[in-house]
Amino acid sequence: MPTVIGREKLISRASRAETPHTMFATLATELRRAVPYDAAVWRATDPETGMITSPILAENIEDHSCAVYWQYELFTEKINLFRDLAQAPVPVASLWESTGGEPSRSSLYRGFLAPRGVHDELRAVLRVDGRPHGYVSLFRAEGGATFSTVERRFIEGLVKPMARKLRSYAKQLPEPSADGLIGTGLLLFDAGGALISANDDARRYLEEMPEGPTSVTALGIRIPLWVHGTAMRARAIAEEHGRDTARIRMRSRTGRWLVCHASCLREADGRLGVSAVIIERAPVSDVTPLIVQAYELSERELEVTQLVARGLSTGRISEELHLSPHTVRDHIKAIFEKLGVSSRGELVGKLFTEYYEPLAPGSTGRQ
Structure with a gap:
């Protein structure tokens, strides 16, 4: 049974983690004892755009499935969207509760969760000062209980302290480096989200990415979910004719700040074409707000x-x-x-x- 004391112990242990990835791993280990689950995905997010960034930790779910899951989030799902939860009074919700016990109302459930034997999903946005710093997805397999109100409230108590901890990692200094990687990486994705081209600078930047779910491409390049997600978000924005920005700030394995932004191009007849993704060193104007937030x-x-x-x-x-x-x-x-x-x-x-x-x-x- 989840308890306040148990939650405080969990927060204390997770807050001692030295990196965001380690924090996610600690949370995962400790949380299973209070709120059991069968699979999960823990994601950091850019607090300005709410888009997923590094790091990402997936438990008991295949790397390629993480990208498929995110396609539903961006293109077809209408229930418990992370972007809606980020603005909601309570940024935690379960699929079973939100659908009144009819999860088949969800396109994600019909096309992704049910075929994989998932019965219920609990989502949470790790949020502080109105900004999202992380997204959590917990899954329970068929045959088990759905997530209860008590469990949801237990997760609610983790939202603010864990968001504050995620925010604080921006204070960590990058490791010294002299590799001179200062070019502009360019990747092109077709309408189906497949990588069709990448320049040499992009390949070098991708080699600097931290561990996390990736997609294997026909070019033999592994694309991290946060980069692939930027391309997908650009296409979603173009389809909706929105004015949002597909842009994230992220850190390399050595802690170097990078920026990844994307745009979906149109053909001469107006149809959507390829999505162009650019990776480059983050300008100081992009880094400073994160540092300022980290120091509160x-x-x-x-x-x-x-x-x-x-x-x-x-x-x-x-x-x-x-x-x-x-x-x-x-x-x-x-x-x-x-x-x-x-x-x-x-x-x-x-x-x-x-x-x-x-x-x-x-x-x-x-x-």
Whole structure:
């Protein structure tokens, strides 16, 4: 039986994990004792776009099935969509409960879950401060009980602390690297989602990807689900004529920040054609918001930080924000404490340099 004490122990153990992948693995091991399940997928997400990114941990489910599952999420499913749960008052729901005991109303159930012997699915969005940092799917096989209200509420209690922990990993510095990988990777996917072309830079970036579910292609290249998902999302946006962006930030095996974005092209007659996916080094403007969120700066502290980065004095900042100089100094002091720095130069270096460009081997740090 799930208990509050059991949940607190689970949170404590998972919070000691050194990497997001290890956190997912710890959660999986500990959670099975309180809320038994037969298979699961744990995914990190980009907090701005809500799209899946690295890492992803799949339990008792084949790699290629993860991509098929996500196709239903993007193109046909209408029940318990992750993007809807991310905005819902309670970001946790079970398929059985949401369909009133009629899971066949779900296209995912009919085409994916039922053929694999899955009876019920419990979904959760790991969310903090209104932003999704992870998606969880728990599956139960036929013959077992459906997920109960007590179990759903137990999972609800994990949402915020585990999202906060996922967010905090952005503070980890990349490993020093001198490989000079700075090109633009390009991959092309056909209308069916199959990879049809990739340049050399894309192949090199893919070699840097962390472990996780992948799809094997006819080109002999393994495509991580988060990259493939970006291509699928671009096509879904084009089909809906939406204005969303198929874009994620992700980290390589060495912790280097990369950005992956995609767009679906159209033929001369207006039909949708190939999807082009680009992978490249993430610009500092993409990395800094994640670092700021990881250190849990308030909106006001973020405003002050941005003005400090522009080189404004305390007096100028007080004028810009209509605050007293004393209040500005208090904000700066709080910012220094959160980031563990002691000067404005150190603050700017930490947010706008260290996480973006790793120190070269043999470097002794800032001068």
